[in-house]
Amino acid sequence: MKFNLISNKITEIDVDTIILSIFMSDDTTNGLIHDIDLALNGSISEILSRGDHKGKLREVTEIYTNGQIPADRVILVGLGPEKDFNENSIRHAAAAAAIRARQLGARKIASIIHGVEKSQLSANDTVRASTEGTILSLYVFEKYKSENKFDSVESMSFIENKDIESDYLLSGIEQGKIISNAVQLARDLVNEPPNVCTPAFLAEQAMQIDDDANTNVSILTEPEIEDLNMGAFLSVGRGSTRKPRFIVIEYNKKLLDKVQPLVLVGKAITFDTGGYSLKSASGMSTMKADMAGGAAVIGALQAASKLKVPYPVIGLIPATENMVSGTASHPSDVVSASNGKTIEIVNTDAEGRLILADALVYAAQYNPKHVIDLATLTGSAVIALGEGSAAALFTNETSLAEQLLTSSESSGERIWRMPLYPEYTDWMKASNVADLRNSTNKSDTGIGTSAAFLQEFTEGYSWAHIDIAPMAFLSGGSVIKRLGPAGATGFGVRLLSHLMIEYAN
Numbered sequence: 001m002k003f004n005l006i007s008n009k010i011t012e013i014d015v016d017t018i019i020l021s022i023f024m025s026d027d028t029t030n031g032l033i034h035d036i037d038l039a040l041n042g043s044i045s046e047i048l049s050r051g052d053h054k055g056k057l058r059e060v061t062e063i064y065t066n067g068q069i070p071a072d073r074v075i076l077v078g079l080g081p082e083k084d085f086n087e088n089s090i091r092h093a094a095a096a097a098a099i100r101a102r103q104l105g106a107r108k109i110a111s112i113i114h115g116v117e118k119s120q121l122s123a124n125d126t127v128r129a130s131t132e133g134t135i136l137s138l139y140v141f142e143k144y145k146s147e148n149k150f151d152s153v154e155s156m157s158f159i160e161n162k163d164i165e166s167d168y169l170l171s172g173i174e175q176g177k178i179i180s181n182a183v184q185l186a187r188d189l190v191n192e193p194p195n196v197c198t199p200a201f202l203a204e205q206a207m208q209i210d211d212d213a214n215t216n217v218s219i220l221t222e223p224e225i226e227d228l229n230m231g232a233f234l235s236v237g238r239g240s241t242r243k244p245r246f247i248v249i250e251y252n253k254k255l256l257d258k259v260q261p262l263v264l265v266g267k268a269i270t271f272d273t274g275g276y277s278l279k280s281a282s283g284m285s286t287m288k289a290d291m292a293g294g295a296a297v298i299g300a301l302q303a304a305s306k307l308k309v310p311y312p313v314i315g316l317i318p319a320t321e322n323m324v325s326g327t328a329s330h331p332s333d334v335v336s337a338s339n340g341k342t343i344e345i346v347n348t349d350a351e352g353r354l355i356l357a358d359a360l361v362y363a364a365q366y367n368p369k370h371v372i373d374l375a376t377l378t379g380s381a382v383i384a385l386g387e388g389s390a391a392a393l394f395t396n397e398t399s400l401a402e403q404l405l406t407s408s409e410s411s412g413e414r415i416w417r418m419p420l421y422p423e424y425t426d427w428m429k430a431s432n433v434a435d436l437r438n439s440t441n442k443s444d445t446g447i448g449t450s451a452a453f454l455q456e457f458t459e460g461y462s463w464a465h466i467d468i469a470p471m472a473f474l475s476g477g478s479v480i481k482r483l484g485p486a487g488a489t490g491f492g493v494r495l496l497s498h499l500m501i502e503y504a505n
């Protein structure tokens, strides 16, 4: 899909569909709304005055133009109340309009930039949000379907407002495209079936973002991972014939001597059966998405390089499969992580923390400014917050929490801070045979104890853990409005991209 800026008059714009977003309080006395309304003989003021369109967020109404202007139709879309207006209102309005436009067979869309004059938002951020909402909502994963359900929209033109400098608009479009394309990459990886998306496949896909210039990708295979003594990580893959990979993506590596990097760690279990602590059929049904943290980190690293983030960013992705076989871990096995700590595997289904433990130890060699890990770590996160509601944030660094919560606000990807009480650590240390156990087998403490376990491997740096289990893969039924179809959401890519833009290190 192509995006561009145009400055033609409404009566001259050569597209099939014009999108006009309006607040609940809008009338047609001023601006481009006024121009369109005049050209359409007052149809818009009539709809608004009759209350047929109320301007509620995501409300859409189409108006046919009867040849009064070149466009075939105008889609009115609600932005909601002006007082609640933010980047996310724009994303959702753009999404609702784009979906309606596609349903109506639109190919070329033009959209009026609206809201800038009424809020604190910059022109850059307004257009970025609109671009994000449009691209993300039109996402489809149809590569395994013989027939495609949707024809794609070819282009979106933003209609320039004379008061705004076009440089800001162009940079907003560019950022929106970069972020959304990175989200699409993550979604594609998560939606791939687990017979295709193996650790080796994930590594090959990560290699695609190696550009020889600023981004270097290296792939460690089992013998190299063994040399690093990553006994916790390796134990998880022992039951599978598909060998593990440790994916290392380094962006702006050349600055590492001078600038501390942001290190991102992503859990990538390409399928989680639970191992001998086997999941139920329904519990296993979405477990191809257990690599969503890794996919988000790959997406975020692609975005980092395209956004030209001025500091180094490192992505670490332990990728493996949790299967059952004669060589798989037993419950009661004891393994040792690369920092020498021993772990009793009480439950083979608590495998995410085992692979993250070794990746978090590996992260320390970069002398990181911050380490942020993303993982579909616990079912209890889904129970605590609800599917589609928010991801769970754990950190002891209040300033890092504040930064992440700010980026959460601007990106529209919700996170909710949870406590890291010292008792959680005591629970995880209460093994009779090893330094730590990977589970207490008490389901009521599942989320906090998982974070406390990870904390044991985060020495010497500022760290945040984000449990994305509630957000990574959504079924169709959720009442919470999504930007995109059911299935993979690419959660985390937008949050991290906005963090990298807003936070100058």
Ligand code: BES
Residues within 6 Å of the ligand: 272, 274, 290, 347, 349, 350, 351, 352, 376, 377, 378, 379, 380, 382, 438, 439, 440, 441, 446, 469, 470
């Ligand atoms: N990948 C799962 C967590 C998960 C569950 C993600 C549902 C998304 C939706 C993880 O590996 C797991 O199985 N966790 C266990 C841990 C328990 C055994 C301590 C869980 O949460 O049940």
Ligand code: MN
Residues within 6 Å of the ligand: 272, 274, 348, 349, 350, 351, 352
């Ligand atoms: Mn598991």
Ligand code: ZN
Residues within 6 Å of the ligand: 269, 272, 290, 349, 351, 352, 376, 377
């Ligand atoms: Zn898992």
